[in-house]
Amino acid sequence: MAAIEEELTLLGSVGSPFVIKVEIALKLKGIEYKYVEEKLGNLSETLLNYNPIYRMVPVLVHKGKPISESRVILEYIDETWNQNPILSSDPYQRALDRFWSKFIDDKCVVPAAKTIFIPDEKEREKAIEELYEALQFLENELKDKFFGGDKIGFVDIAALFIPLFQEVAEKQLFTSDKFPKLHKWSQDFYNHPVVKETMPSKEQQFAYFKARAASLAAPSK
Amino acid sequence: MAAIEEELTLLGSVGSPFVIKVEIALKLKGIEYKYVEEKLGNLSETLLNYNPIYRMVPVLVHKGKPISESRVILEYIDETWNQNPILSSDPYQRALDRFWSKFIDDKCVVPAAKTIFIPDEKEREKAIEELYEALQFLENELKDKFFGGDKIGFVDIAALFIPLFQEVAEKQLFTSDKFPKLHKWSQDFYNHPVVKETMPSKEQQFAYFKARAASLAAPSK
Structure with missing residues (x-):
């Protein structure tokens, strides 16, 4: 309740x-x-x-x-x-939660966004390479059902960008062969009742990314 | 002890x-x-x-x-x-500590480094403009002797980049007229016994920044 x-x-x-x-x-x-x-x-x-x-x-x-x-x-x-609790109760685990959450923002979100927004093919390829390198670190880090163990935690929430960009990119970002654990995690994460209830529709996601791209392209105020 | x-x-x-x-x-x-x-x-x-x-x-x-x-x-x-304690005990103040610390890393350190490292004058001028805008926010935020009140806290530690870059830039980054509170804070911060004891010499700072610039310019491995 x-x-x-x-x-x-x-x-x-x-x-x-x-x-x-x-x-x-x-x-x-x-x-x-x-x-x-x-x-x-x-x-x-x-x-x-x-x-x-x-x-x-x-x-x-x-x-x-x-x-x-x-x-x-x-x-x-x-x-x-x-x-x-979303963060671990142990200070060292909490440090790792913060580290990986920042890592996802810095090293996954930025190149993933580039793979979608940047028209130049060469730059896009470079971004995909960077993204794969970062995803490999995450793949190795995933030990349980979720990054938070058996429940969704701070790192899982940060990592929602991965299935989300995967959706927006029409599942072209990465394959289950290349990142089997992240692939499985994406499905478990999306099927969690709270995530399911919260995720916007595909149309809403597309509309947001379109508006965001337009707003980024507009001269800054 | x-x-x-x-x-x-x-x-x-x-x-x-x-x-x-x-x-x-x-x-x-x-x-x-x-x-x-x-x-x-x-x-x-x-x-x-x-x-x-x-x-x-x-x-x-x-x-x-x-x-x-x-x-x-x-x-x-x-x-x-x-x-x-370095961070505030109150959750809202702690959120502000984290916000301003991240702000300094994102919005002050990056343009301040550019003002020193970038040879192109036009880009350097743009970086100075960005830096001044960010420093103005900090100037307005400084209410006490330190950001942490009467003692050094999380935001003060993050902000050590300001007097440090000011030293490296031979005090050309900003003036006491433009940012009187930050100027006063820089002096109080540098005069704190722990900071005084920890800060490297000017020569060491220069040597570090030179090595860092060289390491940034080298092809990534």
Whole structure:
């Protein structure tokens, strides 16, 4: 049963992987929140006021106080509501959680996005090479059903980019032969009831990536 | 008096700001450790074994277990040894600590390094503009003697890049007129006994940055 938490609002955009990460964390803990949709390219004054530096979703507002940056938000959620922990309780394991989560953002998300957004074939090939190298490290790291063991944790949530980009790339990013453990993980992750409930439709994901590409191509303000 | 901690080794390179961050954290807590010097461009097998992904210092090895990435190491230190906390005890303030620390790494360190390393004048001017915009956010954020209040905390340690780059750039990066609070903070930070004791000499800093530039320019392995 969901705990009712007052004054908790998530500013997001449908299809944004960074927003989905926060939603999964809140739902895993059974925390109710209000969701406010922000339009990419036409963000509200409220959003700009809460996140004047990065001007991006997600922003989580708890009792009037805004928090931005998805990894920072996830740690805040985990420290504020103790049920169903997302990070490990052991300091060394927690360091590894943070290390791999940052690794995924730095070394997987960036080249994966390039494989989709960059038209130049040579650059795209270079990005695929980088992505494969990074995925191989993750493949070797995956020891259990999930990175978090038998349940979804901090690294699993960070890694949602992998099946998501795989969907957007029409399953052309990697094969089950090349990364059998990650392939199996992707299926288990997608079939988790909370993930299933939270993931946007394929159409919504495509629409988001299209809008994001347009917003990246637009002159910065 | 320093607490003696067995089996704690820091792999570093003299002059590396990321290593200095870890050293300041350990010294603020009075933790003794063994220091092993790594040579940029000719890293030891041990280092490559401990940090095969980023192939960089610092690596902290505690009871045989390696931790890399300076922000991850700082959090590990703070969670493992409770004396003289580096991060705030309040979850929201801790979220802000993490936010600003990441902000400094993303938005200050990168353009500040460009102002020093990039020969192209136009690109350098663009980097200075980006850096000033970021420093203005920090200037507005500084409310007390230190970002951590009356004592050095997580954000102060992250921000050591500012006076350090200012030194390397022969005090040409910014003026006290433009950023009076950051200027005052730089002085207070440098005069803190632990920082004073830890900071490398100007010659060591220059030697590090020269080696780093050479290692960045070399073809990647």
